[in-house]
Amino acid sequence: MQDLKKLWALLWPDAQPTPLLELPPLTQLAGIGRVFVKVESERPLGSFKALGGMIAGIRALAAASGIADPSDLFTGKTARKLPRLICASEGNHGLAVAAAADKAGTQAIVFLPREVSPSRASRIEAFDAEIVRINGTYDDAVAAAATAAARGDGLLIADTASDPDSPVVNDVMAGYGMLADELIDQFRERPLERPTHLFVQAGVGGLAAAMVQGLQSLLRPPQQYLIVEPDAAPCVARALQVGEPTLIEGDLHTSASMLACGMVSAPALRILQRHSVASVLVSDVQLHVAAAELRSAGGPATTESGATGLAGLLQVAARHDLRSLHQLDNDSIVLLIATERA
Structure with missing residues (x-):
């Protein structure tokens, strides 16, 4: 982890840990003890995805080029011609990979499904990336990116894989792990406020x-980990239920567009299966409400995707049976992550 933190500091010298806010209005709304929100909208590039896509992209370029120290890629210590980076994205991962390529002096090719907004595509193009539009879902874009990498168009920097040992995807998740380290440091200063639920x-x-x-x-204790998904794209819930990645059919349309995924990542599923987790599914109406309630409570302006964790909390909090099932009560301390900028 120290190597990743060093690399991150070189990529973004001025970056600081993102804020951790306590939002009392949400505790009243949910009928619990306390609510804390990690504000990833203040991360470079506006979302937590920067941690994963940039770290994995730089490390893959170094490995492919035989460079021992990845920092040499963007400190002017190598003159080698670098391959392009390839990925599929709903927006944020592609932005991170494009930024990594730009920092290293190469280019990214980003495959976007049909529903990605022009504004998200424009942010990616600002890093001199090539956009390839796919008339299909995120999973179709994933397949197209893999095909392009297989024919030699560049290095695949995926954030999902069917191989649980995928080194790139595990690098992506290791980057996200820096967010967990920040949270541990932030709560170390307030040990009596440690969360009971995520x-x-x-x-x-x-x-x-x-x-x-x-x-x-x-x-x-009770140490409850709840995985919240749109009910139109419950790929993690389905995989946890059947014990293996299973493709969700259909157009996967949801207002939480960053979560419109039909197939769980095998490396992620393997980790989740090692721990005790539960699934919560939420509707588009609940997602809209959650984004508005988060802002009204003094939290960050975010999208439905960014407020999905809150939508899950409000659903569980509103039903006696779910409160009992997930041991949510008046003393519970809940941690949420607002994952992206509005």
């Missing part, structure tokens, strides 16, 4: 897996 959103599951694995020493 509600964390999932697309392919990488962030959820990194948080569940990285926060084992932080959460105190």
Whole structure:
């Protein structure tokens, strides 16, 4: 982890740990003890994805080029011609990979599914990346990116894989693990306020897996890890239920567009299966409400994707049976992650 932190500091010398806010209005709304929100909108590039895509991209370029120290890629110590980076994305991962390529002096090719907004595509193009639009879902874009990498167009920097030992995807999740380390440091200053529950959103599951694995020493009993997904794209819930990655059919349309994923990442699933986790599914109406409630409570302006964890908390808090099932009560301390800028 120290190597990753050193690399991150070289990539973004002025970057600081993102804020951890306590939001009392949400405690009243949910009928619990306390609510803390990690504000990833203040991360470079505006989301937690910067930690994973940039770290994995730089490390893959170094490995492919036989460079021992990845920092040499963007400190002017190598004159080698570097391969391009390739990825599929709903927006944020592609932005991170494009930024990594730009920092290293090469280019990214980013495959975007049809529903990605022009504004997200423009942010990626600002890093001199090539955009390839796919008339399909995120999973179709994943397949197209893998095909392009297989024919030699560049290095695949995926945030999902069918191989649980994928080195690139595990590097992505290791990058997300720096967020968990920040949280441990931030709560170390307030030991009596350690959370009892984590509600964390999932697309392919990488962030959820990194948080569940990285926060084992932080959460105190009853130590509840709840994975929240849109009910239109419950790929992590389905995989946990059947015990293996299973493709969710359909268009996967949800207002939480960053989470519109049909297949769980095998490296993430392997981690989640090692721990005790539960699934919560939420509707588009609940996602809209959560984003508005977060802002109204003094939290960051974020999207439905960024507020999905809160949507899960509010669903559980509103139902007696779910409160009992997940041991949520008046003394519970809940941790949420607002994953992206509005």
